[in-house]
Amino acid sequence: SQQGEEDPQALSIQEGENATMNCSYKTSINNLQWYRQNSGRGLVHLILIRSNEREKHSGRLRVTLDTSKKSSSLLITASRAADTASYFCATERGNKLTFGTGTQLKVEL
């Protein structure tokens, strides 16, 4: 069964704007990870946030985690056309990853 639900399912923004994607999950986790997937390609690991962390930054990425609400958000600041891709959250428990439904981000020039 699908652990994570992401919203929005699709997001279209202009270059330079910020993009925010949300992920909710159902069970306890060790950590939550965000991945990026370009169409028809493999996944690229973006960032990992542990269950005892609340916020993490990496370049233009900012991830938050609220374990009380079982939710996480990914913020991409100053988006670029090259950021166009699908983004998935994945919760890790017992070395297994369970992926969310994904958000398709389109950044237009």
Added chain:
Amino acid sequence: GAVVSQHPSRVICKSGTSVKIECRSLDFQATTMFWYRQFPKKSLMLMATSNEGSKATYEQGVEKDKFLINHASLTLSTLTVTSAHPEDSSFYICSALTGGYTYEQYFGPGTRLTVT
């Protein structure tokens, strides 16, 4: 960073035949690899966990006789789709687990299987 390769990247086969997909960790040893399946515009679904030197652990609903997994070495896992049918057409992605404290899975580029 760690690199995982998959071969082939695309394969077309006829119904009833079997096809083997390879997953290799190129610059690290992976005692554990994972196989996922992804339908168009959908999320990744974990099929099985492949452990070097032991039998794979399959997720509920995944037929182990249909999807044969072999993890013969610390750098290679194979997925064989046996007696393939059109409904097996999908994007198959493997990942390899690095060791150490920092848990991270590195993903292969995926294999597009089309069964005609």
